[in-house]
Amino acid sequence: MGHLSEEIINKANILLEIYPNKRSALIPLCHLAQGQDGYLTPEAIVEIADLVGVTPAEVRGTASFYDMFHLEPVGKHVVAMCTNIACMLRGADELLEHAQESLDVGIGGTTQDGQFTLEEAECLAGCNNAPCVQVNHRFFGPLDNEGFDRLIKDLRSGKLKDEVPEHGVLNRVDRNYGLKATPDQVQAERDVMESAKKERLAKKSESN
Amino acid sequence: MSDIIVNKNLPIVSKRLGIEEAYKLETYLSTGGYEGLKKALQMNPEDVADEVMKASLLGRGGAGFPAGRKWSMLKPARVKYLVINGDESEPATFKDHDLIERDPHQIIEGVVVASYALGVNQAFIFCRGEFALGLERLQAALNEAYDYGAVGADIFGSGFSVDIVVHPGAGAYICGEETSLLQSLEGKRGYPRIKPPYFPAVMGLYNQPTVVNNIETVSNLPWIVLNGGDAFAAMGQDSSAGSRIFALSGQVKRPGNYEVEMGKVTFRNLIFDESYGGGILDDLALKAFIPGGVSAPWFGPEHLDLPLTQEAIANKGSMLGSGSVVVFNESTCPVKAAWRISKFFYRESCGQCTPCREGSGWIEKIMHRIETGNGRMEDIDLVMDVCDNIAPGLSWPPKQTTICVLGPSIPSSIVSAVNMFKQDFIDHIEKGKCTFDK
Ligand SMILES: Cc1cc2nc3c(=O)[nH]c(=O)nc-3n(C[C@H](O)[C@H](O)[C@H](O)COP(=O)(O)O)c2cc1C
Ligand code: SF4
Ligand code: FES
Numbered sequence: 001m002g003h004l005s006e007e008i009i010n011k012a013n014i015l016l017e018i019y020p021n022k023r024s025a026l027i028p029l030c031h032l033a034q035g036q037d038g039y040l041t042p043e044a045i046v047e048i049a050d051l052v053g054v055t056p057a058e059v060r061g062t063a064s065f066y067d068m069f070h071l072e073p074v075g076k077h078v079v080a081m082c083t084n085i086a087c088m089l090r091g092a093d094e095l096l097e098h099a100q101e102s103l104d105v106g107i108g109g110t111t112q113d114g115q116f117t118l119e120e121a122e123c124l125a126g127c128n129n130a131p132c133v134q135v136n137h138r139f140f141g142p143l144d145n146e147g148f149d150r151l152i153k154d155l156r157s158g159k160l161k162d163e164v165p166e167h168g169v170l171n172r173v174d175r176n177y178g179l180k181a182t183p184d185q186v187q188a189e190r191d192v193m194e195s196a197k198k199e200r201l202a203k204k205s206e207s208n
Numbered sequence: 209m210s211d212i213i214v215n216k217n218l219p220i221v222s223k224r225l226g227i228e229e230a231y232k233l234e235t236y237l238s239t240g241g242y243e244g245l246k247k248a249l250q251m252n253p254e255d256v257a258d259e260v261m262k263a264s265l266l267g268r269g270g271a272g273f274p275a276g277r278k279w280s281m282l283k284p285a286r287v288k289y290l291v292i293n294g295d296e297s298e299p300a301t302f303k304d305h306d307l308i309e310r311d312p313h314q315i316i317e318g319v320v321v322a323s324y325a326l327g328v329n330q331a332f333i334f335c336r337g338e339f340a341l342g343l344e345r346l347q348a349a350l351n352e353a354y355d356y357g358a359v360g361a362d363i364f365g366s367g368f369s370v371d372i373v374v375h376p377g378a379g380a381y382i383c384g385e386e387t388s389l390l391q392s393l394e395g396k397r398g399y400p401r402i403k404p405p406y407f408p409a410v411m412g413l414y415n416q417p418t419v420v421n422n423i424e425t426v427s428n429l430p431w432i433v434l435n436g437g438d439a440f441a442a443m444g445q446d447s448s449a450g451s452r453i454f455a456l457s458g459q460v461k462r463p464g465n466y467e468v469e470m471g472k473v474t475f476r477n478l479i480f481d482e483s484y485g486g487g488i489l490d491d492l493a494l495k496a497f498i499p500g501g502v503s504a505p506w507f508g509p510e511h512l513d514l515p516l517t518q519e520a521i522a523n524k525g526s527m528l529g530s531g532s533v534v535v536f537n538e539s540t541c542p543v544k545a546a547w548r549i550s551k552f553f554y555r556e557s558c559g560q561c562t563p564c565r566e567g568s569g570w571i572e573k574i575m576h577r578i579e580t581g582n583g584r585m586e587d588i589d590l591v592m593d594v595c596d597n598i599a600p601g602l603s604w605p606p607k608q609t610t611i612c613v614l615g616p617s618i619p620s621s622i623v624s625a626v627n628m629f630k631q632d633f634i635d636h637i638e639k640g641k642c643t644f645d646k
Contacts, residue, residue: 018373020287020330021414027378028394031337052395065397067379070338080338085502085534086300086457088548122381122552123299124338127457129534130466137340170340170376173347177354200252 003043008032014050014175025107026052030063034168072112075117076111078136078167079103086127090142091162095131096120098145108178115156117167162168188194215443215469217435220451221427222467224311231345233352236313236443242358248321249366251433256325260429262437264449268303269271269293269384269422270501270530272518281409282326284415290323290331291393291413294423295377295384296338296500299552300532303453303465304423308335308342310347311427316372318426320359321433323370326419330371332574333423334389337377346374381556385612386420388558398559400612424612425452448517450552454478458497458535461486468516475499476512479535490535496628500529502549503617505604506624525604541644542632546625547575551617564615571622578633581641592626595619 004012011032015025029051032151033044040063044054049056063069070078081099083092100106103116126132129141133148140151154160165172224230224239236242255430261276292315298306307315319331335343350372353359361369375393377383383392387401390413405411412418425475428450431437432440441449448470449619457463466484468477475495475497479485488494494594496506505526507514514520536545554572559565574591577583597639599606599616602623606616 018371021394023395024375024393028376028377031376056317062395062397066337069378084299084552085355085498085545085548086463088545089458089534089540097397120557123297123301125296125302125305125336127300127302127455130457132464134338139341145267148226170337171343171347173344173351175347175374176351177360197254200254201290202250 003041003049004033004047005036007035011174018175022052023054026054026059026062030059030069031170032087034069035170036168038076038166038168039073074167076115076166077164078117078119080119080121080124082122082124082126082132084123086123087130087132090130092131095143095145095148099148102149112171116152135164136167137170215451215472217443218451218469219235219426219467220431221307222453222465223378224314224475225465231309231313232309233313233349233356241313242305242317244433245317245320245358246364248324248433249364249368251323253327255501256321256433259432260325263432263440264447265428265432265440265485266448267517268424268452268531270298272528275421275425277410279326279419281407282419283410285417287416288326288328289413289418290319290326290328291390291418291420292319292331292333292423292426293384293386293389294333294335294422296390297381297421298499298503298530298532300457301455301530303531305339305342305457306465307423307427308339309345312346313353314427314430315423316349316353316359318429319372320363320370320420321417321429322426324368324496329369332373332375332376332393334377334393337379343374343376347404350374364386382558382614385614388612389420390418390496399427399560402611404643407644409468412441431450443469445515445517446519447544448519448584450599452531454516455532456485456535457532459537459540460535461489471517473516474513475507475516475533478516479512485535486536488535490537492539495536495538496542497536498534500527501532502552503620504529505620506628508628539644541642542625542629543575543579543636544642544644546621547572547579549621550575550618553614557614561610563598564618567594567615568618570594571618575622578636579642581636582636582637585637588630591622594624
């Protein structure tokens with residue numbers, strides 16, 4: 001048995017099909033693996049490399065470029081707090097300070113019980129709800145100190161578990177169809193378009 | 209104080225943002241959804257492209273390049289691609305985020321219309337990875353659209369086929385730059401490509417001709433097809449046709465996305481009018497504002513009466529960019545604001561070019577020490593000198609010494625802050641602390 005579950009492998013195989021080039025599935029596959037383990041494990045990296053047909057070093061080297069991929073274990077909830085300009089203007093620095101005290105953890109750290117990892121984020125495109133926070137990439141805001149503490153309490157108690165799945169789980173909606181346009185259909189359609197175009201152009205030059 | 213004539217066509221792209229569950233096919237259809245596509249499929253593809261050309265629809269991703277012209281540059285080839293840029297990470301920009309989460313079908317309809325006009329059979333919607341809900345809504349909408357027959361093989365019996373893939377990003381601002389986006393979509397690190405070739409329309413995804421358009425740009429297409437390019441071009445002013453979403457944030461009472469007719473509304477209207485921003489937070493005075501995202505030079509109160517058009521803003525030395533307006537009130541420290549923006553660029557530089565990689569780090573360090581009261585008087589000239597090394601001459605638009613325009617965007621906020629608020633820099637250095645700290 002491999003490291004990635006059968007369910008993940010099935011999803012991976014669909015992803016490998018839908019791109020003109022397998023390599024394009026690399027990042028979506030990393031998301032899938034992170035959804036299983038909460039971070040990108042060395043075992044998953046080897047299997048992704050196999051599936052895509054590149055070396056594990058290439059998978060790791062690509063994944064390390066991107067902020068969303070964690071190559072080390074993280075908490076069950078990754079709390080990303082934006083301090084960029086629009087949030088800064090609405091008290092994000094003060095909120096981040098409060099979060100560190102209230103969770104008793106520094107930026108980049110994970111609480112002892114493994115529940116929360118705290119991150120300082122760049123703009124999350126939620127500036128209309130500043131200061132804006134994401135937990136496992138689900139949006140919350142605007143938040144004040146009390147609102148933040150309430151959010152943490154609700155996450156701890158499991159009250160938000162439907163809204164906020166465990167870290168790594170990104171898109172829970174599967175593509176429920178294959179490639180409906182087969183290469184043959186596409187080619188036939190291209191030929192039709194080409195000849196129609198030729199006809200139209202011929203008509204145009206006639207009338208000129 | 210409303211002296212704005214609201215155009216009866218408005219809102220166009222944002223019309224469903226206020227409607228509950230507009231992301232569902234049922235709601236979309238009951239509000240005129242997929243009518244534009246049905247009409248387009250009755251027309252010749254070239255005529256659809258013609259309407260877009262007539263509309264003078266400017267790209268909404270930041271560069272403001274006319275969509276019709278970009279399309280006409282697409283090199284004929286057997287395999288061509290359409291890639292939609294939904295990576296939205298420019299600080300203070302949040303319009304695509306709303307469009308993706310709340311009106312995904314409009315995007316899909318726009319993509320199919322564009323694909324038909326361009327003769328493209330494979331399209332990708334690159335959605336910022338952090339938009340988990342957005343990804344789910346887009347994928348669910350796409351599934352519905354396939355079932356409905358609006359995407360896939362033989363769309364509505366027209367003989368035209370296009371497949372659409374929703375592709376997740378993974379967290380990197382630079383992937384919004386179109387060649388970096390294509391690298392990322394190819395499964396690689398998001399390093400912007402060396403130019404030339406300048407245009408993905410000649411050589412793009414997998415080296416095939418590719419059109420890259422922004423989410424808001426394609427969201428306009430269903431309306432343009434239904435109402436005609438001329439109707440769109442009749443709105444707006446000068447080359448800024450139609451309407452556009454402005455993302456208003458920072459110290460205003462009502463931050464949010466507001467769609468306005470180009471040129472018919474001024475910054476004063478947008479920030480103070482009750483139907484938009486509703487005035488400055490805490491009723492303090494306006495200190496400054498950023499007119500078009502953090503890559504744009506700042507404006508002061510003297511620029512409040514400029515109309516929102518690309519030309520008017522460019523004439524005064526800044527840009528409309530991604531359409532995000534950030535308001536600072538008088539309680540804000542301009543040194544801190546400029547430092548925070550420089551920190552963003554430092555964190556997001558991809559590191560390929562020396563001026564951008566090294567310069568952004570230097571600037572962040574110098575700005576941080578001034579902000580925290582550890583600066584020296586020479587630091588003001590030093591930081592300007594580093595800026596000058598990235599974009600020689602510090603002119604606007606900036607000169608480019610780098611592979612992409614992230615580098616030359618770094619100096620904007622620093623140069624603005626120093627030029628507009630030099631005394632604040634001096635005070636920080638003389639008093640040895642941030643003079644705005646309470
Ligand atoms: C550093 C950088 C970041 C960018 N980020 C985005 C982005 O998040 N979304 C976007 O649509 N365009 C972004 N752009 C602009 C794109 O390169 C490209 O011009 C745009 O997607 C084209 O679409 P349009 O013509 O419809 O505007 C960015 C450009 C640069 C240089
Ligand atoms: S300018 Fe900066 S972000 Fe752009 S390619 Fe060069 S190093 Fe990368
Ligand atoms: S600045 Fe915080 S979400 Fe945009």
